[in-house]
Amino acid sequence: MTAGRDDDALTWEGDDDPTLDVGATPPPDAEPEPxxxxxxxxxxxxxxxxxxxxxxxxxxxxxxxxxxxETAGGASASLGNAGLIGLGVLGGIYLLYAIGWIVGGLRLRGTAQFLVSPIAYDVAMWLAAATPIIWFAAVYLLTRTSPVWMRFAWLAAGALLLIPWPFIMMGAIGR
Known part of the structure; x- marks a missing residue:
């Protein structure tokens, strides 16, 4: 048996190629610069x-x-445990809103054929179903450097504005 690099489990043929060196390594006895x-x-x-x-x-x-x-983008503060839990809860609410828009919109499809064309209704329904997800993503991305309270204020405003009214009025079973 030979000792050394040949016994390593993660060696490949050609590891000794000098062109694979990423950078110069300082000698082991050199002190790091302060x-x-x-x-x-x-x-x-x-x-x-x-x-x-x-x-x-x-x-x-x-x-x-x-x-x-701050100029490098490090101005945003971390959320902490309560902020992450609140963000998860609001994200779950927005996901339920998207599902509510889909269920409510599918329930109203037969009734809406008398008012608009089926293609226009489908486009509007899927856009309405995507709106809570788009709102959550937009608020999350656009308030990265803003205070945490502002992010939650915008998310709470969206939770009030984007309530799936077709689901609430018709329910899951419909009337």
Whole structure:
């Protein structure tokens, strides 16, 4: 038996090809360069192994780093557990609304043939069924950098505006 790379389970023929190297690796005895951009916010103290890498910066340095983060798109705050649960509940409501529009629209299909052409009714029904999903996706994507309360305000407004009235008026069985 030979020892070394030939015993590795994930080796392939040609792994030793020098053109496959992604970048130059520093020698193992070289010390890593200290990163000058690692600045702790005011009130925080780095302790433990590797704490010497963090420099105590001035207020101007901290504001410059925070301004760079905000312009890079890091301004949006995470939702947290309650926000994620609320988003899931509202997403489920919107999904039920889409199903309600489909069921209610299919129930009214026979009655609506007297008023509009069947093709126009089908287009309108499927557009109405897709509207809750489109609203949820649009609010989710367009309020990424907005405050969390604004996202939930728009989602709550959509939940009030997009109620599936054909399902509510006719029910699942119809009259």
């Amino acid at each position: 990163d000058a951009t690692k600045v702790l916010p005011e009130g925080f103290t780095a302790v433990g192994k590797g704490s010497e890498e963090f420099a105590k910066g001035t207020d101007a340095d901290e504001t410059a780093v925070l301004a760079d983060r």
